[in-house]
Amino acid sequence: MLHSLISKLISSTRSLLAPNADSCLVCYGPRASSSGELSLCRVCFEHIPWIRPDDIRCDVCGRFESCPDCRRRKDTWFELNLSVVKYNDTMKDWLGRFKYRGDERLQLLFAGMFESLFHRFLAHQAWRAKDITVVTYVPLSKQRLEERGFNQAELFARALGSSFRIPVAPLLDRARHTGKQSYKTREERISDLRGVFAPNEEGISWLSTTVHNKPSQLVVVVDDVYTTGSTMNECARIIRECAPNSRVFSLTWAR
Ligand SMILES: [Zn+2]
Ligand SMILES: [Zn+2]
Known part of the structure; x- marks a missing residue:
């Protein structure tokens, strides 16, 4: 009793x-x-404001409305971006709870959402998971990483890598942090990004020597939010300049 x-x-x-x-x-x-x-x-x-394939209006960045950013961009170094959700107030709140308030439970949720996006990506390209050479992520600056204790993009990339058994490697380093991008004009964002990212020597040399079952190395770059694409484009440019045989694809949680 x-x-x-x-x-x-x-x-x-x-x-x-x-x-x-x-x-x-x-x-x-x-x-x-x-x-x-x-x-x-x-x-x-x-x-959840899912972005469904039928919503997509821009074949490059997966935008669900007419897209001036991709049309104006001179060189686009990544082939495609796909995102899971529209970045509305509820999604901002969910991401904020995870990133800034450390609500760890939500990591499972983001991982699950990325997993469904990855299935969609593979189907879209008619690839299997083992065709992908590497999953990487947009890096944080050292200072930001120390403040927060983790890089959410890296956690999402690692979750994808382990569910689909794909290697995960850092291909980029971030020299400094840029201020809040959303308050800046397009030109400010682009000039702001010069010199922010650099190749991660170890990751890049691993990538360059990796022989894969595809004619090119297929690189997936993960980030939490895609805004105008300038960050992703800069990351893709560095990867492609360092590993000219690579093709870069962007998977982001929200846009
Ligand atoms: Zn609930
Ligand atoms: Zn676009």
Whole structure:
């Protein structure tokens, strides 16, 4: 009697401290069966503004509205960007909870969403996971990495690498951090990026010596948010200049 009471108490305390696996990753409510692998309740799941293939208006950056950025860009070094969701206020809140407030549970959610995007990417290119040479990520500056303790893009890349058994390697370093990009004009963003990224010597030399079953090395660069594409384009430019035999694709969580 006492024993069962105690074990009941322990289990209810435990569920208060660590919500069970069936609770929604965002609001801790009961999980819906329809949310698939994502561990969300029905309300949170329905809040996700997915970008569906039919929404896409720009074949380069996957934008869901007419796209001046890709048309104006002189050289585009990546072949394609695909994103999971539209970056609305709810998605800003989810990402902020993870990036700035350290809500680690959400990492599972982002990993699951990236996984579904990767399946879509492979289907779109008619490739299998083993065709991809490497998954890499947009780096943070040392200072930013020390402040935050982790690079969200790297975590997403590593999750993809382990679910699809693809090597993950840093191909880029970031010399300094740029201020908040969203407040800047297009020209400011582009000139701001000069000299920000540099090749990661070790990663690049590994890539250059990797022999793969495709005529070119297929490189997937992961980031959290795609805005105008200037950051991704700069990253892709460096990779392609260092490894001219590579083809670069961008996968981002939101845009
Ligand atoms: Zn929920
Ligand atoms: Zn575009």
